Amino acid sequence: MPEMAGRLYAIVGPSGVGKDTLMRAAARRLPGLRLVRRVITRSAEAGGEDFESTSEADFARRLARGDFILHWQAHGLSYGIPADVLDFLEAGRPALFNGSRAMLAEAKAQFPALEAIHVTARPEILAARLAARGRESAEEIAARLARAKIGLPPGIKAIEIDNSGPLETAVEALVAALQPESAKRSMR
Ligand SMILES: Nc1ncnc2c1ncn2[C@@H]1O[C@H](COP(=O)(O)OP(=O)(O)OP(=O)(O)O)[C@@H](O)[C@H]1O
């Protein structure tokens, strides 16, 4: 197994760029990598990633109790990263979560060693992928495409991966980024 420290990684980028697909492919290549199962106030029937569905009221209760190490809102939904990810990091295992570009400054303030991985793809490719995935309505897809342009917050450094082309090319870049020495070399 490739060498990996107990580091926390956030994969970010516009909706439909392929974050979940890349995460699953990287986990198949790196058996020690922990993929974080997010808590989301989205219906369990939505499909897509493996997540824990909850209500707004339950999310708020858990947030107040300190159950999330990071949390944010986007697309009218609340997202939480469960605190049990700390156990994996403390045990020296790396963990990767699907994050939000908008919360990266806050996440880096809280976890200075956090590595951000920014995945991009050309706008027409995003539109085609969201339509083909079919998880959202046409109206929701339009809102996600409008948000695609926000980019990274000013001053935030990230490893850049273009997933406009074949999936395998981006998977290789992600696997390299998740291994500390290569990650350092490709930092901007
Ligand atoms: N390189 C690629 N080539 C072709 N299709 C791809 C590629 N990468 C991802 N896809 C497809 O694009 C769609 C969106 O991917 P995915 O759900 O992983 O995106 P995401 O970034 O996690 O989106 P969201 O943030 O909305 O959850 C999926 O149907 C996936 O199979």
Ligand SMILES: O=P(O)(O)OC[C@H]1O[C@H](OP(=O)(O)O)[C@H](O)[C@@H]1O
């Ligand atoms: O636009 P920004 O702030 O980067 O991301 C906001 C949210 O959009 C995506 O949500 P989902 O996975 O489609 O529910 C990301 O995973 C993130 O949680």
